[in-house]
Amino acid sequence: xxxxxxxxxxxxxxxxxxxxxxxxxxxxxxxxxxxxxxxxxxxxxxxxxxxxxxxxxxxxxxxxxxx
Numbered sequence: 124x125x126x127x128x129x130x131x132x133x134x135x136x137x138x139x140x141x142x143x144x145x146x147x148x149x150x151x152x153x154x155x156x157x158x159x160x161x162x163x164x165x166x167x168x169x170x171x172x173x174x175x176x177x178x179x180x181x182x183x184x185x186x187x188x189x190x
Contacts, residue, residue, distance in 0.1 A: 124142075124170070124172070125143065125168060125169070125171075125188055126140035126141060126142050126143065126148070126168075126169055126170075126171050127140060127141045127143075127167070127168055127169070128163050128164060128165050128166060128168075129138055129147060129163075129165060130140045130165065130168055131155075131163040131164070131165070133176050134147055135151075135152055135158060135160065136151075136152035136155045137149065137150060137151045137152050137155065137156075138163065139151060139173060140169060140182070140185070148171075148182060149182070150158065150171070150181075150182040151182075153183075154181075154182045154183050154184055154185050155185050156173075157183065157184045157185070158184050158185045158186030158187075159186065159187065160186060160187065160188040163185070167187065168187070168188040169185050169186065169187060169188055170184075170185075170186050170187070170188045171184060171185055172179060172184040173178050
């Protein structure tokens with residue numbers, strides 16, 4: 124699934140992405156680290172992977188979207 128980086132805290136390595144419908148969704152440090160990124164800037168397109176049922180899904184991976 125694709126999203127857009129919205130916020131990022133380099134100290135906790137956590138933040139939020141905006142889904143394509145505008146819904147913000149938080150991610151934690153382990154999800155960020157799973158993608159192998161060092162930095163994330165607001166506005167960057169990212170690819171995310173989710174775990175769990177749709178109403179309570181959580182992000183397990185954040186990585187850059189490549190074309």
